[in-house]
Amino acid sequence: MLHLRAYPFDLAFQYPFTIAKGTKTHQPTLVVSLALGQLRGFGEAPAIHYYNVTVPDMIANLEAKRSIIERYALTDPQRFWHFLHHLVPGQNFLIAALDIAGWDLFAQLRRKPLFQLLGLQWKAPLTDYTLGIDTAEVMVEKMKAHPWPIYKIKMHSADDIDLIRTLRANTTSAFRIDANESLNFEDAKKLLPELQALGVNLIEQPLAKTAWEEMKELKALSPIPLFADESCVEEEDVQKCVGCFDGINIKLTKCGGITPALRMIDNARKLGMKVMIGSMNESTIGSAAIAHLLPLLDEVDADGPILLKEDVADGLQYNNGEIRISGAPGLGIRFRGEKFEKK
8 A cells, every 4th residue: 555645845945046937046846655565656846837737726735635655556558648647637746746756656666767767768858947037247257157058037028038138248158048928029139140140049038928829930030949848738738739839848736747748749750849847956866857858858847956945855956957766766865955944
């Protein structure tokens, strides 16, 4: 019989983290564990206000279904996801945490690192380091304090082009832009040539998630690959992105975990699209789940542990954009989060 535990946390960022949708100094997150005998699998779901997800709500949903979950016989993580999908419909963030914990536990039972259980050969694209929106001076200071081969730069308006010019004057590293839906079509169109000249090699979600026709036109014009983020949340969204984006940015929490992410990756490949998995500011637990999928990806944004001042687990190392896993079975992490637990 499974034993389920939930751990709420409120993890501090190293710097206040600002994007087009707001500023936060801490990342609320829920860690869950599924234990069987001496083995414990862990999963994580950060709470995101603009998706109306809170840690207390996730815990309430979890407690309401605790006895049913604990009686589940974990013989196949994919079947476990389908069980959860019907047990707590629409609760993708909570499902993701449980799905990740299920994969971690199952891989430990098979005594394999998760990527090996999935039949993958290790290769890994470099992760970026995200620069939240701030003054030019502060953003340059952050960049100099964190030398990195790829920077992801948040934008909240077309006027941020001045910030990007200033940052470019202080580094030769590659740039990615994440607009979080903050640009209109005309501004995005005008910015494309200069963004290309400034060394931007990827743009995430330049327009509103509902601007499908404008995205088609922008994609036809853009010399820079465009990736869907807010426009690609769940599996059925992948097909919608064809012709509008060059690739998709999958978030494990938003889609419901590793199980649907694997299907989204497979579908995107069949449709000729590039694939990225992005961070929701996860600690090492959620980021380790991303890390084990690295061999399947073209790009990755998994910098949560290096953006946070506090972490709840060990098992990942970051070196100049390279993510290194421990090689231990499952996610290969060691939980040490009790001391940070939010009571």
